[in-house]
Amino acid sequence: MAKQSPHKKQDEYPLSPVKFSRLTRRGLILGLSLSQVITVAIAGAVFIASLYAGGGMILAYTAPIWVTCLAITWIPISGRKTVEWIPIAGHWVWRVTVKQTIYRLRVVKPRPAGTLALPGDMAALRQYEDPVTGAVMVHHPHAATLTALLEVTHPAFVLLDPGEQERRVTSWGRVLATCCRSGRIARLQVLERTLPDSGTGLAQWWAEHGTPEDESWTSRTYGELIDRAGPAGERHATTISIALDMKAASRAIRTAGGSIRGAAAVLRQEMNTLTAALHAADLKASDWLTPGKLAVILRSAYDPAIAATLERSGNLGQDLATAGPVSVEETWEGLKSDSAHHAVLWVSEWPRSLVYPGFLSPVLLASGVRRSFSLLCTPVRSDQAARDIRKKKVEYISDAAQRQKIGQVEDAQQTAEYQDVLQQEADLTSGHGILRYTGLISVSAPTSEELEATVSKIEQAAIQASCETRRLVGQQAQAFTAAALPLARTI
Numbered sequence: 001m002a003k004q005s006p007h008k009k010q011d012e013y014p015l016s017p018v019k020f021s022r023l024t025r026r027g028l029i030l031g032l033s034l035s036q037v038i039t040v041a042i043a044g045a046v047f048i049a050s051l052y053a054g055g056g057m058i059l060a061y062t063a064p065i066w067v068t069c070l071a072i073t074w075i076p077i078s079g080r081k082t083v084e085w086i087p088i089a090g091h092w093v094w095r096v097t098v099k100q101t102i103y104r105l106r107v108v109k110p111r112p113a114g115t116l117a118l119p120g121d122m123a124a125l126r127q128y129e130d131p132v133t134g135a136v137m138v139h140h141p142h143a144a145t146l147t148a149l150l151e152v153t154h155p156a157f158v159l160l161d162p163g164e165q166e167r168r169v170t171s172w173g174r175v176l177a178t179c180c181r182s183g184r185i186a187r188l189q190v191l192e193r194t195l196p197d198s199g200t201g202l203a204q205w206w207a208e209h210g211t212p213e214d215e216s217w218t219s220r221t222y223g224e225l226i227d228r229a230g231p232a233g234e235r236h237a238t239t240i241s242i243a244l245d246m247k248a249a250s251r252a253i254r255t256a257g258g259s260i261r262g263a264a265a266v267l268r269q270e271m272n273t274l275t276a277a278l279h280a281a282d283l284k285a286s287d288w289l290t291p292g293k294l295a296v297i298l299r300s301a302y303d304p305a306i307a308a309t310l311e312r313s314g315n316l317g318q319d320l321a322t323a324g325p326v327s328v329e330e331t332w333e334g335l336k337s338d339s340a341h342h343a344v345l346w347v348s349e350w351p352r353s354l355v356y357p358g359f360l361s362p363v364l365l366a367s368g369v370r371r372s373f374s375l376l377c378t379p380v381r382s383d384q385a386a387r388d389i390r391k392k393k394v395e396y397i398s399d400a401a402q403r404q405k406i407g408q409v410e411d412a413q414q415t416a417e418y419q420d421v422l423q424q425e426a427d428l429t430s431g432h433g434i435l436r437y438t439g440l441i442s443v444s445a446p447t448s449e450e451l452e453a454t455v456s457k458i459e460q461a462a463i464q465a466s467c468e469t470r471r472l473v474g475q476q477a478q479a480f481t482a483a484a485l486p487l488a489r490t491i
Contacts, residue, residue: 015162020350021420043069092474103328117324135288144246149289171281180379180433186245189488193372243488292318301484305339330477340444341451344479347439349468362464372484376438385434440483
């Protein structure tokens with residue numbers, strides 16, 4: 001019998017490549033952002049006023065003003081124009097001045113009941129335990145969101161055959177489409193993090209299948225190996241957080257009784273829908289997280305050294321009132337909490353060329369790295385997405401006509417962005433949902449030197465995954481809450 005060629009066998013299980021839309025760089029006019037337009041207008045106004053006032057010496061006196069405006073408009077620093085750094089630097093200076101970059105837990109001062117023991121702007125978060133499901137729901141009063149969390153387990157995606165990978169990718173697309181159709185979901189977060197393995201899984205397997213009572217040399221050696229190797233390993237944990245937009249769901253909340261109880265009833269409907277969609281996608285969803293489990297996750301994020309101890313110690317540390325950090329110190333490009341130094345990277349560019357599912361494996365499977373990868377998905381309603389697409393098309397066509405009038409050469413980047421808009425319109429017409437993705441990577445290490453080495457390792461892994469990353473500066477504390485905590489926050 002003739003052997004089947006590998007090409008034919010591969011064609012039986014086609015794996016469709018995917019491509020992400022580019023990060024739009026279109027400005028307000030002629031590629032200039034609003035801040036650049038303002039500084040150019042100031043420079044032009046000062047220059048023209050100086051000419052009308054007499055020119056000559058007056059123009060020389062005002063030169064520092066209009067030259068500085070032009071310089072900060074066009075000179076880039078670390079990939080951004082100088083004028084775009086002014087709001088970030090100004091906000092950072094203000095926070096340093098009022099000492100908002102340093103947090104110390106006041107042990108003798110009790111916190112208000114129902115609040116989370118978290119620093120910064122997260123001090124406003126409230127917890128609500130749902131009496132029906134027993135799940136903890138995190139209420140953000142300022143953003144008007146209510147968030148629930150659950151853990152999911154799944155087989156190793158990279159070890160599946162191409163046919164199974166394609167099927168799971170399609171099923172996950174249906175899960176995201178379900179969130180888009182609702183219109184009441186503010187945000188969906190997928191958080192994948194590495195944790196030090198406490199060895200409880202190996203110990204439990206040995207207790208069930210091994211022979212600990214056997215005094216032979218083989219049994220003793222195997223038992224000692226499990227005791228030593230278990231805590232030295234690492235494991236991956238994945239959580240999905242769903243945030244209800246209480247403003248968009250205000251009518252349903254009033255129908256359900258109003259206040260936080262009505263919002264919890266509406267969120268339970270979305271939770272049931274999401275759980276059913278996950279089961280259809282062959283993702284094993286656990287029960288919705290209780291306050292105790294959320295407390296362990298929060299404490300482990302700020303204090304990684306105690307994560308394995310909390311997992312082995314039963315009910316120890318399962319109190320949201322004390323789950324926050326003891327101390328936090330924020331610097332321009334980093335963060336130091338109880339037992340670790342942290343840095344957050346932003347995925348500034350997803351792959352521009354066609355890639356296959358699983359392209360993030362170099363980042364997610366990097367060994368010896370304590371990191372959290374957070375994917376924030378913001379659904380856009382179909383009617384709003386259609387309006388945004390039409391607006392973008394009009395703006396691109398108008399900018400192209402204006403550039404043609406003044407003789408400016410057409411930029412290939414702008415042409416590619418316009419093609420992405422057309423592709424989004426085609427996908428929306430075909431019944432797919434539109435989501436905005438934000439990728440954040442939080443890296444942790446015991447010392448600052450190890451942190452820099454780990455960040456460099458993750459940056460190289462991102463290059464292998466065809467992604468571009470940038471280290472966020474001036475907002476590391478806020479970025480850490482979005483990247484390392486399953487609270488569906490944004491920056």
